[in-house]
Amino acid sequence: MSDQPSAQPAVRRVDRILAFMSLGIVVLSIGCFLAVIIATASGVTDFSGGAWPVVFLVQMIGPVIAFLLLLTLLVMSFVRRGRASRRS
Secondary structure (H helix, E strand, O other), X not given: OOOOOXXXXXXXXXXXXXXXXXHHHHHHHHHHHHHHHHHHHOXXXXXXXXXXXXXXXXXXXXXXXXXXXXXXXXXXXXXXXXXXXXXX
């Protein structure tokens, strides 16, 4: 172990925004999934009208978008730490 404290780069606003967007999309997607399960259990058979197409779309596309946001956050973090380690 080194005697010097590791100089961690500061967390940027973009990193926080990406993290919270990803978390929000995952929570919204889980909520849509639960809504479909509850609606199916309660006997709703007509999912073609109203807000149901949007609910199905968020349920299917939400986790993919959240994963891509987390992947972007991870890459940005590795690049930032790599640049910081090259400077020191």
